[in-house]
Amino acid sequence: MAADSPTSSTLFPTLNPNNTTSHLHLPSSTDPPSDTNPPTQKVWLVFGATGHIGRSLVKCALSHGDNVAAVGRTRENTMPQMQGWHERCLGLLCDVRVRATVRSAMERCIDRFGRIDIIV
Template structure:
């Protein structure tokens, strides 16, 4: 595979950083989209010819076309777009504010959609390309306390599944990545955000809050191995639509799918009974 040009959001840490390092190690070029260019100064210093920062806040829709244009002006193409920037939000559905939900949806769906729209014309013209959407196991299943986070990831996955069908004829792959618990900065205090919890939901949600923050540093997933898995999926003859990462993600998603199938079959006759009778 010839050297590729990557545009990676949230490239200063976590999966974005691990992917940037893996791509650079493979001989590719990386445009590291970050809010603060200094956050990737060491990466640029290590690969001065193939790594450079692009200042971008993913929620700044007006800035997206210019950021993409900078990459195209410098390299002539974008082969892989990685929509990675994001954070977690813990809170009860009733108590999460409309502003909190809108802001998270902008970061996890509207921003990635804007970037995807900006890079697709060039990919279609060349007849090749890949869009990597960093979702989560929380994009396939949910539990109390992460309603807003799961809502945004479910939305990203639905949008991306339709996108994949639309762009496949143009030689463009869409890869939805669904990590479990990994040793990134996701669970760190100050990174993981919390809605205000009132007395009604405190007993139910405090264990969720403490469990997520308490897991920091002990997660089973290795971001370096995750990046290797993503590169392997992109290099495959047929890139998968979805790639769960980590044993916990595989187990939890498998259980959720089995539960959904069991419920579907249990209510199958009632569901089918909503049709007009045959012949009418």
């Protein structure tokens, strides 16, 4: 196995089959919801939200009670399509090739929801 392989034990010691203890410690935010760890509302910024995968992510996040800034492409006529998706969904347009429009989308998301937890 090459040292730079995705499963190389030098990159990810926990994937070593001879290792009986995990040295990987994840933050508590990655723990699944339970009685002692209730789910918390997240704020998503989803680029490509008008495509198939993006739209599915938006619907899934909204169904879990999260807030979403759904970003569509500027060359499409997406604003009328995005209007009224959901009260917790902010429809935005952005050309990801132009840094100023990406920054504007992020700022508008923060202005509306106060923070960004997940960017896709």
